[in-house]
Amino acid sequence: MDLRVLTDEILLQLLKANNELAFKEIYTRYWQRLFETAYHRLASRETAKELVQTVFLRIWEKRHSNHITHLQSYLQTAIKNSVINYVAATLVHKRYLQHIINTGSTTYQGAESTLTIHELSQAIDKAVAALPAKTRQVFRLSRFDHLSIREIATILNISEKAVEYHITQSLKTLRSYLKDYLDIAL
Structure with missing residues (x-):
């Protein structure tokens, strides 16, 4: 045919x-x-x-x-x-690099105390990989694909409350997992 x-x-x-x-x-x-x-x-x-x-x-x-x-x-x-x-992510990345350049040289002394984008990106990837499968899937659809709670619920055939629960759980886990990086950045 x-x-x-x-x-x-x-x-x-x-x-x-x-x-x-x-x-x-x-x-x-x-x-x-x-x-x-x-x-x-x-x-x-x-x-x-x-x-x-x-x-x-x-x-x-x-x-x-x-x-x-x-x-x-x-x-x-x-x-x-x-x-x-893609353009939005690129702009955020550039702003963050500029922020590191602007504040890094005056706030922190030495290369080892400067948080690099690459390190942070690897830490985020590891933290996301550590999430349970369904929570990871909801998190990716929400934060990486920028879908609404309603869209995610429809795609995964779960309730909107379940989507909110998974997002909340993923953010708690990420905050905990990335605590050291957040302390350095602040």
Whole structure:
């Protein structure tokens, strides 16, 4: 069967039924447009490719829970949001580095007392990895994918109260795990 002639709606139904060929057709049909959108805004081929790959990875991972009605619009919105999140994260990273540069040389003496972004990033990754599976999943959707409590509850098929509980637990664990880093930063 030639999937190129099928509508997006039929491809989405096949995708929900775990049809890898339907996923490949969706990818083939839309990857170039998404790449161009991301590249136009970022002017970085590698970053644009990574963001497009992430969008398609999420489509595959959430194929059973996604309720997409207009695929092209959904994908364009997803890539635009990914670009916005990437730019925002980059700005935060730059501000933090500037803050470390501005305050680090006058507040702290010596290289060993300066908290680096790399160390903090590794500590956060370890702390997140130490969370229970469901709590980690909720935390990632909330903090990394920037989904609302309602969206997370829908995706994971749990109550909004359960989502709030998992977020609270993850933040308590992270605060505890990162206590030493927070003390140094303050």
